[in-house]
Amino acid sequence: xxxxxxxxxxxxxxxxxxxxxxxxxxxxxxxxxxxxxxxxxxxxxxxxxxxxxxxxxxxxxxxxxxxxxxxxxxxxxxxxxxxxxxxxxxxxxxxxxxxxxxxxxxxxxxxxxxxxxxxxxxxxxxxxxxxxxxxxxxxxxxxxxxxxxxxxxxxxxxxxxxxxxxxxxxxxxxxxxxxxxxxxxxxxxxxxxxxxxxxxxxxxxxxxxxxxxxxxxxxxxxxxxxxxxxxxxxxxxxxxxxxxxxxxxxxxxxxxxxxxxxxxxxxxxxxxxxxxxxxxxxxxxxxxxxxxxxxxxxxxxxxxxxxxxxxxxxxxxxxxxxxxxxxxxxxxxxxxxxxxxxxxxxxxxxxxxxxxxxxxxxxxxxxxxxxxxxxxxxxxxxxxxxxxxxxxxxxxxxxxxxxxxxxxxxxxxxxxxxxxxxxxxxxxxxxxxxxxxxxxxxxxxxxxxxxxxxxxxxxxxxxxxxxxxxxxxxxxxxxxxxxxxxxxxx
Numbered sequence: 001x002x003x004x005x006x007x008x009x010x011x012x013x014x015x016x017x018x019x020x021x022x023x024x025x026x027x028x029x030x031x032x033x034x035x036x037x038x039x040x041x042x043x044x045x046x047x048x049x050x051x052x053x054x055x056x057x058x059x060x061x062x063x064x065x066x067x068x069x070x071x072x073x074x075x076x077x078x079x080x081x082x083x084x085x086x087x088x089x090x091x092x093x094x095x096x097x098x099x100x101x102x103x104x105x106x107x108x109x110x111x112x113x114x115x116x117x118x119x120x121x122x123x124x125x126x127x128x129x130x131x132x133x134x135x136x137x138x139x140x141x142x143x144x145x146x147x148x149x150x151x152x153x154x155x156x157x158x159x160x161x162x163x164x165x166x167x168x169x170x171x172x173x174x175x176x177x178x179x180x181x182x183x184x185x186x187x188x189x190x191x192x193x194x195x196x197x198x199x200x201x202x203x204x205x206x207x208x209x210x211x212x213x214x215x216x217x218x219x220x221x222x223x224x225x226x227x228x229x230x231x232x233x234x235x236x237x238x239x240x241x242x243x244x245x246x247x248x249x250x251x252x253x254x255x256x257x258x259x260x261x262x263x264x265x266x267x268x269x270x271x272x273x274x275x276x277x278x279x280x281x282x283x284x285x286x287x288x289x290x291x292x293x294x295x296x297x298x299x300x301x302x303x304x305x306x307x308x309x310x311x312x313x314x315x316x317x318x319x320x321x322x323x324x325x326x327x328x329x330x331x332x333x334x335x336x337x338x339x340x341x342x343x344x345x346x347x348x349x350x351x352x353x354x355x356x357x358x359x360x361x362x363x364x365x366x367x368x369x370x371x372x373x374x375x376x377x378x379x380x381x382x383x384x385x386x387x388x389x390x391x392x393x394x395x396x397x398x399x400x401x402x403x404x405x406x407x408x409x410x411x412x413x414x415x416x417x418x419x420x421x422x423x424x425x426x427x428x429x430x431x432x433x434x435x436x437x438x439x440x441x442x443x444x445x446x447x448x449x450x451x452x453x454x455x456x457x458x459x460x461x462x463x464x465x466x467x468x469x470x471x472x473x474x475x476x477x478x479x480x481x482x483x484x485x486x487x488x489x490x
Contacts, residue, residue, distance in 0.1 A: 038062040038115040040107040055096065055124065057103060058088035065107035065115055072096065072103035098124050155194050155205055155222075170194055171206040198226045202245040236478050243475070247485045255411050255475050255482070262412075262472035265340065267318075267332040274318060275305055277340050281464045285457075294319055294344035294402075295354065295384060295394055298377050312348030313371045319346035321402055322409045323356035327421040327437030334419045339412070340465055341474050342405045347375065354392050358429055359402065359448075360441045363387030391429070391441070400452025403445040404476040407483055410439075411475070425487070442487065449476070449483050 039062040061068060061081060068079035068087045073095040079087040101124050107116040155170075169177035196205075202225050209217040225245045243254040266273045279302045284290040290299040293316055306317045321342045328336045336342070346354075349371050363385035366372050372380055381395030394402055406425060415422025421437040425445065431438050454477050462477045476483050 038064050038107060040065065040068075040105065040116040040118055042105055042118055042120055055091040055122065056088055057091075057105070057120065057122075058086065059105075060085050061087055061107055062116070064109060066110045067108045069106045069108060070103055071106070072101060096124055100124075155196060157207065157220075167210055169208050169210065172196075172198075172203055177206070177208065200226055200245060236473065239473065240475065240479065243482075248488060249486075251482060252411055252486045256414050259408075259412050259472040259475065260414075260416075262335070262339075262470040264335045265338050265469060267338045274338050274340060274343060277465075277469045278318065278343060278345050279305075280468070281340065281461050282345050291316060291345045293350070294321075294346050294398060296347050296350045296372070296375055296380050297395065297398075298347055298375055300345070300347070300377065306348055310348075312352055313374060315348050316345045317348045317351045319344050319351045319354070321405050322423065322439050325356045325434050326432060326439050327413075327423050327435070329435055331419065336409065336413050336420065336423065339409070340469060341408050341412075353386065357386070357390065357392035358432055358440045359394070359406070360387070360391035360429070360444050361393055363391060363393055397452065399448035400450075400454065401458050403449040403452075404454070404458075404474060404480075404483075406439060406445050407449070407476045407486075408474040411486075412472075413437075446483060446487060449480065454480060 039060075041060040042057065043059050057070065057079075059068075063085065068081060068089070070077050070079060070089050073091050075095070077089055077091075079089040081087045101122050103120040103122065105118045105120060106114055109115050157168075167179050169179055171177045202223070204221055204223045206219050206221045208219045225241075240255075240258060243251055243258060246254050265277055268275065279291060282291045283302075284292045284299045287299055289301060289303075291302055292299055298316075300316050304315045306312070306315045320337075321344060322336070324330065324337055328334045331337055353366070364387070365382050366384050366386055367380040367382050381397070383393065383396045385393040387393070409423050410425045413420050413423040415437075423437045423439065425442040426432075426438045426440050427442045429440050432440065458477055462474050466473045
């Protein structure tokens with residue numbers, strides 16, 4: 001009884017909307033004579049024009065129709081169908097064009113077969129406001145440079161007249177714009193907000209607005225860095241701000257720009273020179289009158305610096321960790337020649353013994369041979385070795401310090417000035433030669449860097465050079481992880 005009443009009511013409703021939907025009885029009965037309740041009713045406004053958003057189309061389906069599909073705008077959509085047979089579907093203005101739009105409304109059976117369909121013409125009229133440029137704001141972190149130390153940030157702003165605004169669109173590091181409340185979650189009114197959850201890296205957020213006619217504003221952008229590893233307690237956070245988030249060649253280039261152009265000390269002068277700097281930054285912490293020497297670990301009086309006439313085993317000299325014959329020879333006024341990051345006090349005889357050998361593993365221990373037996377001030381490590389005419393291996397506790405000095409030189413000197421060669425670290429020692437700006441062995445230096453990490457003495461030396469002499473820093477002392485970020489193939 002209830003089923004019969006429902007069918008009668010549905011038929012009456014179909015007749016009521018007959019002018020919109022039914023053209024003849026074939027909508028209700030096929031020629032086979034059996035009842036087919038496939039009636040599909042579409043309700044439209046009297047004037048057929050929409051002047052507000054969203055656009056809503058609604059109607060009533062026959063009982064045999066299982067689903068309603070509307071083909072119109074930019075993509076087909078399935079309508080929401082209620083138990084009483086009424087249905088509705090909504091189109092945002094951005095999904096359709098201004099002007100006459102044709103919607104094809106299809107009623108499908110349970111097996112997906114089309115049972116009935118109708119065409120609907122709607123004249124879409126939208127406003128013309130909302131063309132103001134969006135203004136983007138982004139919360140500043142505790143430190144400058146728009147660097148965030150967590151992955152959750154909120155970006156917000158305004159985008160003109162909300163009444164005529166179709167949407168705000170955002171894009172990260174690309175050209176594909178998505179609605180602020182779409183894939184990037186948020187809310188949209190006259191102001192908008194989107195919450196970003198990002199991994200470490202450098203980002204540029206692009207924002208634009210679109211009005212109801214589809215007219216787009218100019219693109220506004222803001223750049224920022226997400227870095228969860230280097231928290232604000234890093235004392236050199238601002239100094240390295242342009243390097244965070246980069247790797248490989250980009251990181252190397254960024255670090256070069258940061259440490260380039262340092263104050264160059266004269267090699268020898270009556271005023272402040274390299275001798276003066278080494279006496280201060282390599283002072284023996286147990287004896288303020290002495291310096292500590294590289295390789296042989298001797299504490300020797302500051303006033304026993306070389307004058308060129310003494311027994312070289314009794315004085316100290318200025319040792320170039322990166323031999324000057326590899327790229328800058330005897331150019332004593334060139335920046336790499338006087339760069340104190342790669343200069344150390346050394347016993348003259350030891351300096352002479354090392355010559356210009358590259359750094360590598362292996363050779364004969366020196367601690368119990370020849371003049372080394374005369375060096376009793378300090379401990380000469382058994383790991384100090386020389387592979388004659390091939391390589392030089394420093395003591396284990398100095399290997400990391402020396403390696404980081406080599407990485408510094410390879411980044412600081414890129415050949416972009418007349419007096420600055422393009423220094424490179426290589427693994428093939430056969431490439432090394434006089435006036436060739438190569439040094440090695442790269443893979444060994446990386447191993448030494450990892451095995452002998454930075455310590456308080458090395459950090460103090462870095463700080464003194466930065467504060468008192470060259471006013472630049474060795475980034476691989478402050479951030480050891482950048483070594484493998486740049487030289488990634490080792």
